[in-house]
Amino acid sequence: DVKVTQSSRYLVKRTGEKVFLECVQDMDHENMFWYRQDPGLGLRLIYFSYDVKMKEKGDIPEGYSVSREKKERFSLILESASTNQTSMYLCASSPQGGIRMNTEAFFGQGTRLTVV
Amino acid sequence: GENVEQHPSTLSVQEGDSAVIKCTYSDSASNYFPWYKQELGKRPQLIIDIRSNVGEKKDQRIAVTLNKTAKHFSLHITETQPEDSAVYFCAASSGAGSYQLTFGKGTKLSVIP
Numbered sequence: 001d002v003k004v005t006q007s008s009r010y011l012v013k014r015t016g017e018k019v020f021l022e023c024v025q026d027m028d029h030e031n032m033f034w035y036r037q038d039p040g041l042g043l044r045l046i047y048f049s050y051d052v053k054m055k056e057k058g059d060i061p062e063g064y065s066v067s068r069e070k071k072e073r074f075s076l077i078l079e080s081a082s083t084n085q086t087s088m089y090l091c092a093s094s095p096q097g098g099i100r101m102n103t104e105a106f107f108g109q110g111t112r113l114t115v116v
Numbered sequence: 117g118e119n120v121e122q123h124p125s126t127l128s129v130q131e132g133d134s135a136v137i138k139c140t141y142s143d144s145a146s147n148y149f150p151w152y153k154q155e156l157g158k159r160p161q162l163i164i165d166i167r168s169n170v171g172e173k174k175d176q177r178i179a180v181t182l183n184k185t186a187k188h189f190s191l192h193i194t195e196t197q198p199e200d201s202a203v204y205f206c207a208a209s210s211g212a213g214s215y216q217l218t219f220g221k222g223t224k225l226s227v228i229p
Binding site (some may be wrong): 033035039041042043044046048056057059074104105107108109110 | 117122150158159160161162165185205207210216217218219220222
């Protein structure tokens with residue numbers, strides 16, 4: 001059974017703080033993703049990584065960075081948290097599946113971040 | 117980049133009726149179209165997916181159809197049950213080394229007993 005685990009379910013941080021959201025998967029997946037979920041806006045991709053130390057910007061990367069030092073771990077970093085980054089953050093992973101072949105993405109349980 | 121539009125945003129049906137959710141996409145190179153179900157307080161989970169070389173796929177009460185010419189795909193749920201109540205997301209991806217899934221904004225389905 002695939003497990004994608006996010007380090008916190010709920011987090012409250014102050015404006016200007018540096019925030020780390022951690023995600024670990026145990027299925028040796030090549031691809032990992034960070035999304036944020038807001039009511040009425042669906043799931044929007046922040047960053048993704050298809051290999052260790054590789055990262056690609058998604059649709060809304062501003063204000064965020066990521067780190068992937070090990071295959072199983074993908075961290076999302078808010079360099080200086082702001083109130084408009086209050087949201088649900090979802091991590092996901094998927095196997096590579098080969099060229100031209102996308103595969104199922106498995107999601108973590110989400111981290112609800114509140115920036116005050 | 118890819119843009120996925122999803123309609124309706126909310127849908128209420130009586131138990132036993134059918135529900136249809138529609139999505140359109142913009143990138144003609146997209147070739148993978150999954151549907152995710154998210155129950156309240158839970159993580160999204162894949163319920164069905166379709167690839168561009170297939171026009172229709174069925175799994176028990178759930179079916180997905182794809183029209184590549186018109187760039188739209190739909191989710192059909194028959195004989196709805198209260199446990200089908202959830203938010204459903206469609207998504208599209210172009211493959212070919214691009215692993216980026218673009219999601220629609222979601223449809224909140226309520227099945228009334």
